Amino acid sequence: MRRPLREFRPVYVIGIGLHPYQSASETSYVELGLTAIRAALADAAINFSAVESAYTGTALLGMAPSRVMLRHLGASGLPISHIENASASGSTAVHHAALEVATGACDIALAVGVDKPAPIRLAHHETGVRDLIGDHDSPFMHFSLLAHDYMHRYGFTPEQIAQVAVKNYRNASKNPYAQRRTAYSLEEVMAGPRISGMLTRLQCCPVGEGAAAVIIASEDAIIQYGINPSQCVRILSSTSRSEKLYGPGADSDTELTRETLAASCAEAGIAPAELDLVEFHDGFSIEELLYVEALGVCPPGEAPRQLARGDFDIGGRIAVNPSGGLLAMGHPIGPTGVGQICEITLQLRGQAGKRQQPGARLGLAHMIGIGSVCVAHILSK
Amino acid sequence: MEALYEKQGPATVLRGQHCRLCGHVAFPPNPYGCENCGGSGDALEGRMLAGRGRLLAFVSVNRAVRPNVAVPYTVGSIALEDGPVIRALMNADVAPLHVDSRVEAELIETTKGDAPQLRFRAMEVA
Numbered sequence: 001m002r003r004p005l006r007e008f009r010p011v012y013v014i015g016i017g018l019h020p021y022q023s024a025s026e027t028s029y030v031e032l033g034l035t036a037i038r039a040a041l042a043d044a045a046i047n048f049s050a051v052e053s054a055y056t057g058t059a060l061l062g063m064a065p066s067r068v069m070l071r072h073l074g075a076s077g078l079p080i081s082h083i084e085n086a087s088a089s090g091s092t093a094v095h096h097a098a099l100e101v102a103t104g105a106c107d108i109a110l111a112v113g114v115d116k117p118a119p120i121r122l123a124h125h126e127t128g129v130r131d132l133i134g135d136h137d138s139p140f141m142h143f144s145l146l147a148h149d150y151m152h153r154y155g156f157t158p159e160q161i162a163q164v165a166v167k168n169y170r171n172a173s174k175n176p177y178a179q180r181r182t183a184y185s186l187e188e189v190m191a192g193p194r195i196s197g198m199l200t201r202l203q204c205c206p207v208g209e210g211a212a213a214v215i216i217a218s219e220d221a222i223i224q225y226g227i228n229p230s231q232c233v234r235i236l237s238s239t240s241r242s243e244k245l246y247g248p249g250a251d252s253d254t255e256l257t258r259e260t261l262a263a264s265c266a267e268a269g270i271a272p273a274e275l276d277l278v279e280f281h282d283g284f285s286i287e288e289l290l291y292v293e294a295l296g297v298c299p300p301g302e303a304p305r306q307l308a309r310g311d312f313d314i315g316g317r318i319a320v321n322p323s324g325g326l327l328a329m330g331h332p333i334g335p336t337g338v339g340q341i342c343e344i345t346l347q348l349r350g351q352a353g354k355r356q357q358p359g360a361r362l363g364l365a366h367m368i369g370i371g372s373v374c375v376a377h378i379l380s381k
Numbered sequence: 382m383e384a385l386y387e388k389q390g391p392a393t394v395l396r397g398q399h400c401r402l403c404g405h406v407a408f409p410p411n412p413y414g415c416e417n418c419g420g421s422g423d424a425l426e427g428r429m430l431a432g433r434g435r436l437l438a439f440v441s442v443n444r445a446v447r448p449n450v451a452v453p454y455t456v457g458s459i460a461l462e463d464g465p466v467i468r469a470l471m472n473a474d475v476a477p478l479h480v481d482s483r484v485e486a487e488l489i490e491t492t493k494g495d496a497p498q499l500r501f502r503a504m505e506v507a
Contacts, residue, residue, distance in 0.1 A: 129411045132469045135447040149438040197440030
């Protein structure tokens with residue numbers, strides 16, 4: 001049987017670091033990754049030699065990117081693994097790093113996400129199983145169909161959906177690591193050509209480059225290295241699932257999210273309403289509305305109204321994507337899920353500055369990976 | 382490679398799959414195994430599905446990931462009469478599309494000389 005994280009010993013995030021998310025540049029992935037890792041080591045006030053295992057979440061760099069990056073921190077001979085789980089690669093790296101520390105296989109593990117834009121080759125296209133739309137398929141086509149279904153079912157307008165992006169750009173305008181740091185107005189979000197259906201460019205996440213790193217440790221390590229307990233954030237649950245067959249017409253990403261988040265809350269021993277903030281996979285504006293309802297903090301068909309009255313703002317009932325989310329902080333693939341853990345850790349420490357959700361004690365991170373997989377973490381002060 | 386659809390008299394039908402073990406009806410077919418129960422080999426049999434259903438949602442797509450795809454195009458999410466929910470390209474020129482419209486498959490010539498392509502269109506009201 002599967003055992004949840006909490007059945008093992010407690011694990012904590014003790015250090016976080018980021019390289020800003022940005023458009024493709026000349027900067028090598030090694031530079032991106034080392035910037036984030038060095039920041040995380042400095043944050044935890046430990047040396048790389050204390051790290052006993054490393055997981056790299058990456059989808060686009062090619063085979064074996066880690067050793068040639070990590071060697072510049074001092075080649076310690078530590079075990080290295082690469083995690084490719086599409087958009088959830090970084091989240092899955094955190095999952096395995098947390099499990100390795102929790103089970104006692106090691107005391108300090110690193111999860112780093114790093115990527116640079118590159119042509120994406122999906123194995124899905126190599127299965128030999130064809131469908132009717134073939135090369136016409138795309139993420140924006142998929143999510144615009146869901147947006148139109150949602151608008152039709154509940155009678156919402158494109159502007160009501162687009163308010164997700166307005167909120168997330170406002171949040172990201174206060175995030176120095178975000179790729180899009182302009183607080184766009186609703187008019188600006190709605191302007192320009194429609195990419196697909198009601199989705200405009202600013203309702204689709206940018207896929208750029210960057211890096212994020214977290215260091216995960218046991219209580220033994222926290223004591224051994226004299227790490228300040230006030231900057232340690234406990235990982236209560238680490239949940240990873242893949243898609244099942246759902247009822248005809250059900251959106252599989254929403255149903256998979258519903259199952260995974262329910263399991264994650266149960267494993268953490270909390271109710272969804274207790275969460276102070278959530279970082280959702282908002283690759284497209286509509287997703288945040290679907291997932292906030294799937295989490296169960298908002299009745300079906302109510303998310304746009306609750307969004308409009310500020311429930312999901314920083315300072316609202318539950319801050320949703322205070323980092324700016326994928327839409328505004330960006331979605332460099334490998335780093336994204338790790339970056340969510342960085343944001344939640346900052347928030348729970350009370351170090352998020354102008355983005356601080358007041359009194360934040362519990363936060364949830366959620367990523368979907370095409371295919372589909374879903375990974376969720378709940379962190380506690 | 383077998384086409385995913387064929388003409389049967391005036392109707393266009395889809396080549397689907399039925400699992401003898403659990404009864405799951407799937408589209409598109411695959412040679413590997415049943416997504417519902419894992420049945421494989423002789424458990425899987427081909428089953429023709431009516432090219433008719435109900436339109437759940439549709440959008441006009443103006444951007445494509447692949448350079449070989451001409452834009453704009455219209456795509457729909459369709460609940461087939463025989464069960465599966467599929468996505469297909471729509472012919473929105475002959476009749477306006479509406480959510481909940483009854484739609485049917487047809488084969489149309491999209492590029493002169495090429496094999497006819499499958500599109501769904503709103504059914505004419507009898």
